[in-house]
Amino acid sequence: MSTLTVQQMLNSERLIMRAPQASDLQAYQAYCASPRSSFVGGPFDTAKAFEKFTAMAGHWIVRGFGRYVMLKDGIAIGHVGPLCMDESVAPEFTWTLWDGAYEGQGYATEAASTVWQHLTNDCQWKEMVIRIVPDNTKSCRIAERLGAILTDEAAPVWYPDSVTYRLYAGAA
Template identity: 25%
Template sequence: MKEMTILETERLILRKMNIQDEDHLMKIFSDPIAMQYYTSTKTREDARKWINWNIKNYEKHQSGLWICELKNTGTFVGQCGIVPQIVDGQEEMEIGYLFVRDYWGQGFATEAASAVRDYGWSKLGWSRLISMIYKYNTPSIKVAERIGMSMEKETNIKDRPTLIYSIYL
């Protein structure tokens, strides 16, 4: 395993992101279809802030969003990991995932999120994990359900109807 590798799945390597990943992230952030369930696409400056936020999360929480690459080619396919979020005034640890559109529908989000869930329990000791999903994001809801999460409540986050999915160890 490479130095920055966090974990491996059958088809993926998940590694820490760094400033050289800006172009990779822009494959997602600049795609209006990939970003349709977010408030907007993101700029390069947003991507740099995103990377720096994740680097801080690695230091503070030993987790963050990690770069997902195909094991056999090293091709960037997305990001998945565990990040802190505030939900109704409480800090929660969220499994998040966002993939390049060309790789949708191939099970990569489920494969990565499942591995990340297990990592959160076994390596980081969390007994509860959530996913915050925009109410109309059916593909993300399906991923959450496939990794064993169930809908806990609906709330508003950034003035958008958001479903909170959760799972307990």
């Protein structure tokens, strides 16, 4: 995995994706406090949301890449991108819309596709994993649209109810 050319800002047809900024914290905390965060272990209180957000922002400093905040018309609506907590395994590819008002309009798919194309085409990344709770059927469909393959790998301890998809360069 190459980190030298990962851009901190990407554009798609309708979205801007950029590294997290302090101004995104309030929207992220609202998401964490909502039932929308249940697929990732939430809801979370304000302190835990702050901790998770600062980890997202700090990932860019420690790893040189990270999850982007999706902006629609200047409004932070979610995040998308790679997460690497353990460098001995393939990074995880994640996405989340923070507000249900933005669901069903293709934003998560558009953002995920844009970021994945950047990582594989511009940065020469070869593989990522995607972990999703099977009840999150919308995210499962996005993974499949990206070309990810459902595996029979055991769920990690920290996300015990999840299934694992593998995403390879050149998929889809």
